Amino acid sequence: MFGWAIDACDTSKPFLCETIACFEGEWRCNDSSKCINDKARCDGIQDCDDNSDEQKQNCPPNECVDGLRTSPSGEIFSPGFPNSYASNTKCEWRLQLGQGSRIALQFNVFDLEPLHDVLLIQDGESASLADEQRYSDTKTGEKWISKSNIVILKFTSDDKLERQGFHISYTLDTSIQNCDRIFEDFSGNFSPPGYYGSDFVTYAPDQRCNWIIRNPSPNGIVSIQFSRFVIAEGDILRLYDGLAVSNSTIGDFSSEVQPPTSISSSSPIMTVYFRSAENSRGAVGFVIHYQQSCEGQKISVESGSIESPGARTGIAPRSPFSCSWDLEAPQNTDGETQEFILYFDSLNLRDQDRITVSSGTSALNSIDPSSSTRRIRSKNGILTVSFKIAPERTVWGSFTASFSIDCPTLNGLSDLLKEPVYTFGNEYLSVVQFACQAGYVIQGVSSIMCVAGGKWSAEPPNCKRAYCLPVPTVDKGYLLSITGLQLDDRLTYGCEYGYRPLHTESICTSSKKWEPNPACQLIDCGTPKPYHEAIVMQLSNGTRLNSRALYKCSRMTAQTFGAPPYRFCQANGMWSEANFHCRETACFAYPLPHGRFDQISESVFGQTTVIADRGFQARPSSVVCNENLMWSEIPTIEDVNECLTPNRCSNGACQNLIGTYNCACQKGYVEQWTSNNSSTNANNNNNYYYYCNKNNTNNNTNTNINKKYYYTNNNNINTNKKYYYSNNNNYNININININKKYYYPNNNNNNIHFTSYRYDNYPNRKPHCIYGFVSNLCYN
Structure with missing residues (x-):
């Protein structure tokens, strides 16, 4: 009982619970969400949100549910039979016999309201829809046999008309x-x-x-x-x-x-x-x-195949044999004889193997290993194939063959088709090729074959107007012109900036496609290569259209001349040509005997000094790099004759040498040298000179001179000239000087070495020269 009552406010509850009320003939869902028509309960359709209307405990008892039946035979009646069944009836019967059994149903009486009342027969415990049979009409007298040992019958009637129902007998199928x-x-x-x-x-x-x-x-x-x-x-x-x-x-x-x-x-x-x-x-x-x-095998079918013993296994029979097949094509529906083709699919015959094919009393063909015959036609609908192995044979071959009646004549072909091309007419395994008139394309298959049973592998095709649809869209491009959409029509197209068309135009072909397919390709000129002895230093926009490649000469001593050193990526995907080249920008020093250039290189119109070694002088003393990158003059280095200076050797005779001189002192005098200046590091030859000084030691005393001589490289000295040379502190005037004396490095006093550096074409060559008046005691090559 539900309702409302008035009470004091201070006794009111914090909340109230209520549920819906249903009218007569309705049923309330268990979750009280709504009321539904009572007839909709247990109808196999969910109406309540919680599905309570379809739960078994909420369904009214049904007198026609008999549960499981396991007896080998029995009867099933619709409710009220032989009277009419009630509306909204639901019944279910389950028949289950032993494993491997099958159940036979006999429809003694079957009368249901068509389309509305249904008896569903389920074959198996969990049968698919394909294994269910639905009966909703008159089936009296019919018989049904299950494939499994379980059959479930479900009967449902609606709320409209009622019929007499059904009487079904079931038995164990003993067949x-x-x-x-x-x-x-x-x-x-x-x-x-x-x-x-x-x-x-x-x-x-x-x-x-x-x-x-x-x-x-x-x-x-x-x-x-x-x-x-x-x-x-x-x-x-x-x-x-x-x-x-x-x-x-x-x-x-x-x-x-x-x-x-x-x-x-x-x-x-x-x-x-x-x-x-x-x-x-x-x-x-x-x-x-x-x-x-395998003899006398009679085969009367429209198509089939035959195989000799061992054809699949390759195992020959244990003894010679004789096989024959009598092939006969049945008459057609008009009672006429049907011709057919026998085709040998494989022939694996040995030397003396023979296959004889005859029709009635007439021998048509004899096939041996050398035969090229594969197709034999029967015009009277009968062929006999014989394969006999002689007793003396120990090995033999095999074969497989197929046969079929002809296919029907192809009539009613489209007028738009050209004349079909047949390989063997309408015969078995014949292939027919189709083609359409100009401006049309095949709709369907372009070829069909006559297959087994006298059937064409597919329907003949039709022809339809060849349209190249839809109009193609060009990625990264646009259409410029199009003459139409039919066969041989043409279109042209262009591309967006940075892209170029792969082809100049496309044509509508018989395949209903625009060929070649309109497409735009990204313009990419690729990595630019060295150009006129210059290499790329910078790209303004990678390798894409209008990117500028800046070049620089590969040699550090060269510069570009002519046009600006740029190349551009063009629309054809190639780098542009350019009229620039690299050349040297300076004059370079080169080795001078007994001298050197003051600078390794000099730019155009620059001047550099030519420096001579001690004892030599340069002519001219300076040169200029002209605009042809050549020195204005070729400098030469000449020897200075020191003996021309008055009183060069007092108390002795002056003897000029290449790059130096020698004083031959009178008896009782030895060489000495001095400087006009207090500094011993002066670079002028005139600051140093020899003179002869009287020797104060007696003749019996060994004199340690220790004076070193200075000799230049690659200058010949008179080999017959005797020179003074200190050797183990003994004064010896009979030492011959080697004219091929090499440069020497001193053992200890490295400060006495002066180096002059030359550089030509980036190859260094350093030659040592000792300070005037000294030579080293180590040779080098």
Whole structure:
């Protein structure tokens, strides 16, 4: 009971709880969210947010739910049968028999309101929609057989018209055969369990069958023919040439791989293994005819294939054999004979192997290893193929062949098609090529083949006007002109800044495409290479359009002349040509005998001094670098004759030498030298001179002169001249001076060495010269 009452304010509660009230004929959801029509409860459709309207405990009791039925037979009636069932009725029955069993339903009476009242039959515990059967009309007298051992029946009626209902009998299906058998009869037939020869009854799922066909002769052969083969996806049929071992497998066949119409073993045993998947949907199955021979096999079908013994395994029979096949095409619907083609797909014949093909009493062809014949036509609808191996033979070959009736004549072809080109007319394996008139393109396939069964592999194509649609959009570009959208129309296009078109124009082709495809390519000139002995120093915008490459001469002593040292990335993707070049910008010093340039290099119109070594003088003393990068004069270094100076050697005779001189003192005098200046580091030759000083020592005393002489390089001295030279403190005047005296480095007093540096073409060459009056006692090369 719900409602309101007035009370004192100070006794009011902090909150109130309430729920909705439902009218008569309504039902309130458990979460009190809303009220629904009571007839909508337990109708298989969720109306409440919490799904309470479909929960079993909230559903009214149903008298037609009988629960599980496990008896091998029984009856099922709709509620109230034989009277009409009630509206809004829901019933469910579950039939479950032993594993591997199948259940047969017989519809004795079946009368429901079409489209509104439904009996749903579910085959299996968790069947898919494909395994459910929905009945909503008159089915009286029909029979239905399950593929599993569980069947669930669900009946639902609406709130409108009612009918009488149904009376269904169910029984255990006893038609299932034992599928593990050995056949030793000369010939016979077998099929998978549940095969009824009907398009509406299928074999059961989850089956494993082994059939063994045995020829009692140890050298015998077994052959089988398939008159029908339809199995479900996932199911498999495997043939063994002998017992079921891996190395004797002939082949696996399925819904996608069909077996040959006729196949023969090379041994006296053939094993046929069949497996249907646990969840197989089933199919009508197959029929196999077997015989203990491969002779006289009669095949009357519109298309098929035959194989000789060992054609797949490569195993030859144990003894010579003789096989024959009588092929006959059935008459057409008008009772007329149908011609057909026999085509040898493979021929693996040995030297004396022969295949004879005849029609009635007429021999048509004899095929041996050298034959080129592959196609044989039967004009009367009959062919006999014979393959016989002589007893004296120990090895033999094999073959496979297929046959089919012709395909129908292609009529009603489009007028826009050109004349079709056939390889073999309407015959089996003939290929037909199609092409359209100018301005049109193929709509469909361009070629079809006559395949097995006298059917074309596809419908002939049509032709339609060739339009190149849509109008292409050019990435990074735009259309400039277009003549149309049909075959051979043309378009031109341009590109945005920094891009260039790959082609000048595109054409609408028969493939309905613009070719070549309009496209713009980024202009990239690539890394610029050295140019006229100059290298790149800087890029203004990478390698893209209008980027400027700044060049600099690769030699530090050169500069660019002519045009500015720039190259530009052009629209054609190439760097521009430029009229600049590199050349030297200065005159350079070079080695001078007994002298040097004061500067290593001198710029144009610059002047530099020419410095001579001591004892020499430069002519001229300075030179200028002219605009042709050459010195104004070629300087020379001349020897100074010191003996021209008066009184150069007092008390002795002056003798001029290259770069120096010598005083030959009178007896009783020795050489001495002095300077006019107090500084011993003066650079002027006139500051130093020799003179002869009287020797105060007696003749019996060894005199240690220790005076060193200065000799220049590469100047010859008279080898016959005797010079004074100190040697171990003994005065010896008979020492010959080596005219090829090298430069010397002193042992201790490095301050006595003066170096003059030359530099020419970046190759240094340093030569030492001792201070005037000294020589070193170490030679160098």
